[in-house]
Amino acid sequence: MIKRIFIVLSLTLLILGALFGLRFYQIGQAISQMKPPPPAVVAAAAVTSEHWGGALTAVGSLTAVAGVDxxxxxxxxxxxxxxxxxxxxxxxxxxxxxxxxxxxxxxxxxxxxxxxxxxxxxxxxxxxxxxxxxxxxxxxxxxxxxxxxxxxxxxxxxxxxxxxxxxxxxxxxxxxxxxxxxxxxxxxIVRLQALEPVYLDFSLPERYIAQLASQQNVIATVQAYPDKRFVGQITAISPAVERDTRSLKIRAEVPNRDRLLRPGMFAQVQIESGVTQPVLTLPDTAISYNPYGDSVFLIEQTGDGLTVQNRQVVTGQRRQGRVEIVSGLREGDKVVSAGQIKLRNGMQVSIDSQPAPGEREASR
Incomplete structure (x- = not known):
């Protein structure tokens, strides 16, 4: 009786072992036949050196010369x-x-x-x-x-x-x-605003202080009238640099005879400084803007091919779809200009033969 039981158990274990062995063999074969995922396809752009004319850009807001309740x-x-x-x-x-x-x-x-x-x-x-x-x-x-x-x-x-x-x-x-x-x-009782002229208040980094002067012309544009340019003059420059932001507060006076500009409006400001300087630039699509700082994905050549690494950068002026790179990159560095959302550090990539959509439109 005991001998029969032993024989049945032995046959059962042998059958189970054979089944498990077959399953592990199939899994091993499937793993060996699996191919690694292809590298992510991204658009790339190189850091280029350009000579920008002496136009400083900023954002500001319009304020009434006099306004009271x-x-x-x-x-x-x-x-x-x-x-x-x-x-x-x-x-x-x-x-x-x-x-x-x-x-x-x-x-x-x-x-x-x-x-x-x-x-x-x-x-x-x-x-x-x-x-x-x-x-x-x-x-x-x-x-x-x-x-x-x-x-x-x-x-x-x-x-x-x-x-x-x-x-x-x-x-x-x-x-x-x-x-x-x-x-x-x-x-x-009622709000009263003096609308002619209006003040334009904005700030610029302290590094531009040598390019600013009283009575200097400024050009403002607003979203309400994108095709109109409003020309004014700087009337006041703060005597001290803001300690928290290391920037200068500036006030310009803009004529407003047609009453088109209203206090509280957001304005894009451009200042002609007359100084030409070399700058490193990238397409604005390559920059990831975050509360803790701006960054790009730098493309590097490794033994496994092309990989990406997140790199913090300091940006400056913006003109016609390009951004000034103040620090963090060198001329010739390649960065991802489209497709950043799917990337992470060390991930392999392949470069698309076409530039980013924004750069294609700019090149036409």
């Missing part, structure tokens, strides 16, 4: 509105009137007191010459006259403050108050 100094109820939203106004133009009837009535009483104080003082002035009144009475009447005059002037000033006028000429925004509304002191 018109508000009231004195509290009161809106009695009359004299403007519409979006209206052009002149300096001193009446915008809004607050109810001042009570103040006008009080002013009349104060003016009567002033008139009485004036008469009393004049009488004292005549009588003191004949020494019919004491000097102290004369001084008291003089002080009462000054006090009444000051009270009248203060009330007139308060009444004048209830007529809110434009502090300068410009364009009004959206009205924020309604007729009959009670306004506490300092309530916002």
């Amino acid at each position: 018109v508000s009231n100094e004195a509290a009161g109820k809106v009695k009359a509105l004299h403007f519409e939203s979006g209206q052009s106004v002149k300096k001193g133009q009446l915008l809004i009137e607050l109810d001042a009837d009570t103040d006008v009535a009080e002013l009349q009483g104060l003016e009567a007191e002033l008139e009485f104080a004036q008469v009393r003082f004049e009488r004292s002035a005549k009588m003191i010459e004949k020494k019919y009144v004491s000097r102290s009475d004369y001084d008291q009447h003089k002080a009462m006259l000054d006090q009444a005059s000051a009270a009248v002037q203060a009330k007139k000033t308060l009444i004048a403050k209830k007529s809110i006028r434009a502090p300068f000429s410009g364009e009004l925004g959206i009205r924020q108050v309604d007729l009959g509304q009670y306004l506490a002191e300092g309530s916002g």
Whole structure:
């Protein structure tokens, strides 16, 4: 009995061993026949040296020469509105009137007191010459006259403050108050912007400080009018370099007679410096822009063929689809200009015979 059991177990183990052995053999054969994946196909571009004209580029924003939220100094109820939203106004133009009837009535009483104080003082002035009144009475009447005059002037000033006028000429925004509304002191009434001219504020790295000067021409373009060029002049250059960014703040003044430019607009800025300098450049498609810094995939020749390595670079100006490489690469280095998304360090690549799509369009 035991002998039979032993024979059955032996045959079972032999069959299982044969099956497992066959399976491992098949897997080994499949692995030996598998081919490594082909290298990723990418477009490549070489770092080239160019001579760029002395045009500095930057991005900036437009700011009104003068811009305020018109508000009231004195509290009161809106009695009359004299403007519409979006209206052009002149300096001193009446915008809004607050109810001042009570103040006008009080002013009349104060003016009567002033008139009485004036008469009393004049009488004292005549009588003191004949020494019919004491000097102290004369001084008291003089002080009462000054006090009444000051009270009248203060009330007139308060009444004048209830007529809110434009502090300068410009364009009004959206009205924020309604007729009959009670306004506490300092309530916002309407936004007022002076649009002619406008300021253009931007920054440039400190290395360009020698190429900047007051009254230098700048050319601005905005997305709203891509075919128009707005020419202005630099009016101010910050005397200190920003410690965090190592850049200079610059302000230019741009004429805006047609009111096309509006405060808050984003603008591309170009400055003609008149200096030509050699620069290393790459197509902008080769640069990967990240919050922690710009990078490229450098193509290197190894024993296994062409591989890529991620390389941090410092970029500069951008012109017509090309980017200045300040540091991180040398002239002649080849980098990936299209197909970076699928790459990782050390990965094998093959170079496409065609350039990147952007470079094909530029070469036509």
